[in-house]
Amino acid sequence: MKAIIAEQPGGAEQLKVAEQPLPEPKPGELLIKVKAAAINRTDILNREGRAGYLDNPVLGVEVSGIVEKSAAGFEAGSRVMGLVNGGAYAEYAVMPADRAMVIPETLTFEEAAAIPEVFLTAYQTLFWLGGLKENETVLIHAGGSGVGTAAIQLAKQIRNAKVITTAGSKEKLDFARSLGADVCINYKEQSFDEEVMKAAGDQGADLILDFIGASYWEKNLNSIKVDGRWVLIGLLGGAEVEKINLMQLMKKRIQLTGTLLTPRSDQYKAELTSDFEDKALDLFKNDQLKPIIDRVFSLDQVQQAHEHMENNKNIGKIILKVSE
């Protein structure tokens, strides 16, 4: 079958279409004819040889497609989507059956491929790790990103939260507002911590979803409420913080949680998928939740697809269309 691998660890130019053996499903796994996959930052780390938690030479961690042979309660021909342990950028992929979700009928395969990673990550960080409660205030950075756009919708639709978001362009902020964000801050033009305080009655946010890390450290500390939770899920602004005063964490009684989804266990991903299916999947049927697609590339255009993500211009997901 055709699949995308990185010839050497390196830039997007290393990505090649290669002939690869058909993957063999183990007991409890589905063989899926892939219709679409989506690009994630973890794929870029893998391409560069910097992630080290997946051993499949074929890139990609999420797909939508059609079950090839019936197994584990799924009929052949079922439309499914979900996380895979690598191997998504290919004509066929295997997926543990307990992570497969039936695609809501109203969605295309491209739309379905835009769901698993970002919606599961946003769901996990908002509710499992962040403990977001009804009507709380949440600060979601990178409001135009894949996880950002998913988190804005989930926080609004499932907890009726007050959503404050940051992004670096009017276009991204307008889009975030259209998804339900209440307060939209352009971090290039405004001090986001001051704006958060104005918006949250000088108390700050109950929860911060932080994709940025080092460069936002001080302002996040200023923006969080006493007893607030802060979930660290990305380092777009660097990993290294100079001179941290731990008393600030104690005085505000902050709970800071670092997380990554891809390296987690199969069991964890199955439980997360199951909880998400129960609480959120139906909301796609009446458009309360919407997969957000930035652009669709063909498998042959995978280099451009990676470069598009690295240029940070996308709003929502970048999709690889694998077959008609």
Place this chain on the structure above:
Amino acid sequence: MKAIIAEQPGGAEQLKVAEQPLPEPKPGELLIKVKAAAINRTDILNREGRAGYLDNPVLGVEVSGIVEKSAAGFEAGSRVMGLVNGGAYAEYAVMPADRAMVIPETLTFEEAAAIPEVFLTAYQTLFWLGGLKENETVLIHAGGSGVGTAAIQLAKQIRNAKVITTAGSKEKLDFARSLGADVCINYKEQSFDEEVMKAAGDQGADLILDFIGASYWEKNLNSIKVDGRWVLIGLLGGAEVEKINLMQLMKKRIQLTGTLLTPRSDQYKAELTSDFEDKALDLFKNDQLKPIIDRVFSLDQVQQAHEHMENNKNIGKIILKVSE
């Protein structure tokens, strides 16, 4: 009444016995004839004018004594102990009734005064914030301190945890072992992170109770398990960490929680007290839990009592005996 105040913010020499007005209980509060109080590090911060979260000029946050007039379900003459919002180093103190605990009959007033702050703090950090589960491994620093000696006992008796502790002398470590600690590490002679890894099968601790802060930062990172919880409750080793790499928190998916007990709300303290009464108080009756007293001073010796804590030589609590 006689009470201890700090004449000026400063050292132990500022502590004076002064005549103060009898405190007036508000509705829902008990007036207590104080038998004993205990010294806490937060009292030292208050003496130095550095805490800023209590406005009572009389120092001290925990007492044991006798209810003076019946109120809120407590009979006059009842023996009670608990947290107060300042005002403990005095002949009389007021206490919200929903924080008063009846003293187990087997305990003296001095022993009772050694319980509230350290056992409630240890209980809160191990179970409420740290989520310690049955048979998990917990690393408890400062195993000879007040909270350390309480935490070793609670972790062992309530969760049958594997308890690893650190301290700076053989005497403290031997004492920690007598309380149930499984692995006792002299941090002056051994690298505690290496010893934790040996003791925890190269996986590390599920939970760290950290009273030390900056100087242990790297070694705590090395000592914690993937998905571990880390509760920061003291800064004996300094507040400022020179450089933190946030990727370390993400890779190990660490939950780091800063906390302080004294500035928390009345409601929080009442709920914590109530949960502790339900789950732990009976264990004092058959000696499964023991209050640990280092030394008892009279009210007149309060300066020596503070200096004794500042010299860091105590094992367990330093008590002020207020009246016979």
